[in-house]
Amino acid sequence: DADVTQTPRNRITKTGKRIMLECSQTKGHDRMYWYRQDPGLGLRLIYYSFDVKDINKGEISDGYSVSRQAQAKFSLSLESAIPNQTALYFCATSGTVTSTDTQYFGPGTRLTVL
Amino acid sequence: KQEVTQIPAALSVPEGENLVLNCSFTDSAIYNLQWFRQDPGKGLTSLLLIQSSQREQTSGRLNASLDKSSGRSTLYIAASQPGDSATYLCAVDQTGANNLFFGTGTRLTVIP
Numbered sequence: 001d002a003d004v005t006q007t008p009r010n011r012i013t014k015t016g017k018r019i020m021l022e023c024s025q026t027k028g029h030d031r032m033y034w035y036r037q038d039p040g041l042g043l044r045l046i047y048y049s050f051d052v053k054d055i056n057k058g059e060i061s062d063g064y065s066v067s068r069q070a071q072a073k074f075s076l077s078l079e080s081a082i083p084n085q086t087a088l089y090f091c092a093t094s095g096t097v098t099s100t101d102t103q104y105f106g107p108g109t110r111l112t113v114l
Numbered sequence: 115k116q117e118v119t120q121i122p123a124a125l126s127v128p129e130g131e132n133l134v135l136n137c138s139f140t141d142s143a144i145y146n147l148q149w150f151r152q153d154p155g156k157g158l159t160s161l162l163l164i165q166s167s168q169r170e171q172t173s174g175r176l177n178a179s180l181d182k183s184s185g186r187s188t189l190y191i192a193a194s195q196p197g198d199s200a201t202y203l204c205a206v207d208q209t210g211a212n213n214l215f216f217g218t219g220t221r222l223t224v225i226p
Binding site (some may be wrong): 041042048 | 118143148150155157158159160163175182203205211213214217218219
């Protein structure tokens with residue numbers, strides 16, 4: 001089984017709908033991240049969490065919220081989806097707060113907002 | 115704000131060639147620089163991580179160098195293979211909190 005899983009893998013929704021993207025990890029990592037990827041813009045950080053009680057805004061948090069339900073689960077919500085939130089969304093994890101480690105990515109969720 | 119640039123955006127080479135991918139960043143005060151590979155329909159896979167105090171890292175046919183003072187990194191791929199075809203992304207960690215600033219990537223095609 002994959003270490004970092006994302007559900008759903010693909011989602012098409014309409015403007016104004018509430019959407020939740022879910023991420024689960026089996027790596028036992030403390031840190032979790034949400035990114036979006038747009039053509040020509042690379043990946044940009046939306047939110048990150050260093051542990052269950054720690055949530056931080058990233059570069060582009062407006063229009064998004066997150067929930068860290070457990071060490072292994074980190075969800076991203078779009079309260080009222082808009083077309084410019086159409087993108088590829090990635091969840092990632094990395095090691096404990098005392099170590100420097102690379103990030104491990106999920107396979108991505110392709111979201112289309114009509 | 116840190117800006118990371120990768121040139122070229124796309125590159126095609128015949129199998130067996132050695133090649134270099136370039137990454138530049140505007141703020142040299144970095145903690146580390148990382149190279150990732152992205153395959154279509156899949157997430158990113160870490161290739162190499164270079165700490166700010168290091169000059170290079172090697173893994174198999176891959177060698178990444180870092181010149182922090184000039185804001186540049188290169189990824190050297192030796193004896194390229196069709197399986198190396200992917201998008202290669204570099205990312206900079208400025209604080210050690212692993213909050214990465216990504217470049218837009220170089221899409222590599224290795225022609226058999």
